[in-house]
Amino acid sequence: xxxxxxxxxxxxxxxxxxxxxxxxxxxxxxxxxxxxxxxxxxxxxxxxxxxxxxxxxxxxxxxxxxxxxxxxxxxxxxxxxxxxxxxxxxxxxxxxxxxxxxxxxxxxxxxxxxxxxxxxxxxxxxxxxxxxxxxxxxxxxxxxxxxxxxxxxxxxxxxxxxxxxxxxxxxxxxxxxxxxxxxxxxxxxxxxxxxxxxxxxxxxxxxxxxxxxxxxxxxxxxxxxxxxxxxxxxxxxxxxxxxxxxxxxxxxxxxxxxxxxxxxxxxxxxxxxxxxxxxxxxxxxxxxxxxxxxxxxxxxxxxxxxxxxxxxxxxxxxxxxxxxxxxxx
Amino acid sequence: xxxxxxxxxxxxxxxxxxxxxxxxxxxxxxxxxxxxxxxxxxxxxxxxxxxxxxxxxxxxxxxxxxxxxxxxxxxxxxxxxxxxxxxxxxxxxxxxxxxxxxxxxxxxxxxxxxxxxxxxxxxxxxxxxxxxxxxxxxxxxxxxxxxxxxxxxxxxxxxxxxxxxxxxxxxxxxxxxxxxxxxxxxxxxxxxxxxxxxxxxxxxxxxxxxxxxxxxxxxxxxxxxxxxxxxxxxxxxxxxxxxxxxxxxxxxxxxxxxxxxxxxxxxxxxxxxxxxxxxxxxxxxxxxxxxxx
Numbered sequence: 001x002x003x004x005x006x007x008x009x010x011x012x013x014x015x016x017x018x019x020x021x022x023x024x025x026x027x028x029x030x031x032x033x034x035x036x037x038x039x040x041x042x043x044x045x046x047x048x049x050x051x052x053x054x055x056x057x058x059x060x061x062x063x064x065x066x067x068x069x070x071x072x073x074x075x076x077x078x079x080x081x082x083x084x085x086x087x088x089x090x091x092x093x094x095x096x097x098x099x100x101x102x103x104x105x106x107x108x109x110x111x112x113x114x115x116x117x118x119x120x121x122x123x124x125x126x127x128x129x130x131x132x133x134x135x136x137x138x139x140x141x142x143x144x145x146x147x148x149x150x151x152x153x154x155x156x157x158x159x160x161x162x163x164x165x166x167x168x169x170x171x172x173x174x175x176x177x178x179x180x181x182x183x184x185x186x187x188x189x190x191x192x193x194x195x196x197x198x199x200x201x202x203x204x205x206x207x208x209x210x211x212x213x214x215x216x217x218x219x220x221x222x223x224x225x226x227x228x229x230x231x232x233x234x235x236x237x238x239x240x241x242x243x244x245x246x247x248x249x250x251x252x253x254x255x256x257x258x259x260x261x262x263x264x265x266x267x268x269x270x271x272x273x274x275x276x277x278x279x280x281x282x283x284x285x286x287x288x289x290x291x292x293x294x295x296x297x298x299x300x301x302x303x304x305x306x307x308x309x310x311x312x313x314x315x316x317x318x319x320x321x322x323x324x325x326x327x328x329x
Numbered sequence: 330x331x332x333x334x335x336x337x338x339x340x341x342x343x344x345x346x347x348x349x350x351x352x353x354x355x356x357x358x359x360x361x362x363x364x365x366x367x368x369x370x371x372x373x374x375x376x377x378x379x380x381x382x383x384x385x386x387x388x389x390x391x392x393x394x395x396x397x398x399x400x401x402x403x404x405x406x407x408x409x410x411x412x413x414x415x416x417x418x419x420x421x422x423x424x425x426x427x428x429x430x431x432x433x434x435x436x437x438x439x440x441x442x443x444x445x446x447x448x449x450x451x452x453x454x455x456x457x458x459x460x461x462x463x464x465x466x467x468x469x470x471x472x473x474x475x476x477x478x479x480x481x482x483x484x485x486x487x488x489x490x491x492x493x494x495x496x497x498x499x500x501x502x503x504x505x506x507x508x509x510x511x512x513x514x515x516x517x518x519x520x521x522x523x524x525x526x527x528x529x530x531x532x533x534x535x536x537x538x539x540x541x542x543x544x545x546x547x548x549x550x551x552x553x554x555x556x557x558x559x560x561x562x563x564x565x566x567x568x569x570x571x572x573x574x575x576x577x578x579x580x581x582x583x584x585x586x587x588x589x590x591x592x593x594x595x596x597x598x599x600x601x602x603x604x605x606x607x608x609x610x611x612x613x614x615x616x617x618x619x620x621x622x
Contacts, residue, residue: 032461035458036458036461036462036465037465039458039462040462040465040466043462043466044466044474047474047475047478048474050478051474051477051478052478160603160606160607161599161603163606164550164554164599164602164603164606165599166554166557166558166561166595166598166599166602167558168557168558168561168577169577169591169595169598169599172577172580172581172584172591172595173591173592173595175584176584176588176591176592180584180585180588260464260497263464263465263467263468264467264468266467266469267467267468267469267470270467270469270473270562271469271558271561271562274562275581282469285470285473286473286562289473289474289477290477292477297474300470301466301470304465304466304467304470305465305466308464308465308467309465
């Protein structure tokens with residue numbers, strides 16, 4: 001292993017090919033991403049048709065509706081549900097290809113703008129949580145890394161607990177302590193930054209545990225590298241070594257995992273949004289699945305997959321920038 | 330979280346054994362504590378009568394919402410049922426779902442991983458795409474749709490959790506199998522002219538098995554957390570049964586008046602999950618140093 005900065009000269013000399021290679025890489029990734037999106041849409045389409053019950057019931061507002069046979073038949077034709085399944089599939093894919101997500105069965109509104117509003121709310125939550133988790137994890141590892149036994153033991157113990165705590169339990173504890181006992185913060189998510197505090201803490205703490213565990217390990221490895229010794233020999237201060245040399249290495253596995261972490265935050269958002277009664281993609285998904293609102297579930301699935309693909313692409317790109325060795329492999 | 334394990338297992342070769350003595354002692358102490366906790370949970374799951382003489386479903390409306398005391402360690406719930414007893418009896422359900430879900434997840438992953446790691450170019454292409462698609466869907470979405478299809482229940486949430494953890498395992502198993510396949514002893518077996526099947530069964534699978542076992546141990550805790558999340562959303566085990574997630578779900582209604590309904594089942598989940606993680610890490614350390622024995 002060498003310090004990534006050592007390869008700068010080499011990179012300069014091979015710049016045109018490197019750029020071409022990067023472009024090819026991006027193109028390949030975008031193609032792969034589109035393929036994954038199509039597969040996601042296909043899986044979701046058939047999986048949703050496997051849910052027992054008639055979709056017409058969902059459109060009419062539940063199996064209890066007293067609709068006449070003509071009304072039911074009318075709806076079946078309107079929504080194209082009288083076509084053979086394979087025809088429905090190609091019609092649906094055709095519409096998705098031009099980003100037409102249709103009309104919600106339950107809400108009778110256009111799905112795309114509705115789900116996008118929800119996505120915005122969830123993105124604010126997840127991005128804020130991600131930022132908070134990174135700051136906490138970096139601070140925790142840096143402060144406890146070089147120290148002796150006790151500090152490290154406390155640090156890794158905290159990380160272990162944080163990583164083992166279920167979101168919904170952490171949320172309940174925060175409500176009990178901060179809202180019901182100390183009356184500091186509202187137990188449900190009110191609009192504005194104040195309502196964001198508890199949901200963000202809930203999502204960020206477990207992620208902090210994961211990132212912290214990961215960084216601690218790579219930090220320990222980085223400390224043993226020759227470039228740390230040479231930096232020390234040059235007379236750099238302890239914090240200079242930590243911030244300029246070691247952190248860069250320690251952050252790598254965390255960065256490559258951020259894509260995965262983002263996906264898990266979306267799962268966590270279902271629980272957090274439900275507990276704090278906060279609008280968002282997660283809560284929309286939960287209710288849409290339970291009332292079988294096929295267009296909404298499809299849109300949520302495709303949007304989450306798209307977000308995941310974009311975030312993974314971005315983190316892989318950051319990986320290549322932070323550590324040029326990655327691109328060479 | 331399985332991705333994190335991937336990183337951890339991959340870096341096996343680089344991370345040296347615990348160098349300093351106090352560190353090693355601390356880890357062993359932690360592992361010991363975890364084993365004691367897990368034994369306790371195992372007793373609760375197999376023979377709950379040893380830990381409590383009360384009936385988990387005994388309703389006593391007069392005793393509703395008692396705070397923790399010497400008669401009711403963890404207090405009582407809205408029907409006057411003893412929360413400690415219910416937590417003890419809930420261990421069986423939660424532990425079963427956690428272990429079974431991990432087995433389902435690892436089983437699915439093993440199929441996908443073997444296809445990818447040993448199935449040649451086409452197999453690898455197919456399995457990589459399948460795993461990519463599964464990754465792109467949030468785990469909970471897969472679980473929710475599966476539960477909507479199959480109806481809520483113990484078996485359903487087990488499979489749902491297994492399904493959502495499978496892609497992470499599959500990636501790790503694939504890279505594990507690949508590195509074993511390219512190792513010296515497999516090459517030696519190939520040179521000796523052993524058949525492909527024999528090499529896979531006799532050399533490659535055993536070589537990859539120990540890390541998979543470690544992976545499973547680390548995964549059980551997370552599977553329990555996952556399953557309890559489903560229970561919390563009302564999609565797991567049916568309400569009257571004692572299951573930690575379901576207990577938390579019904580306790581949520583009374584969060585303003587009875588904090589103990591939320592705190593204690595959650596503590597049980599955290600203790601179990603953390604213990605499995607500590608144990609898994611200790612096993613990982615041992616396999617690194619050569620063999621599980």
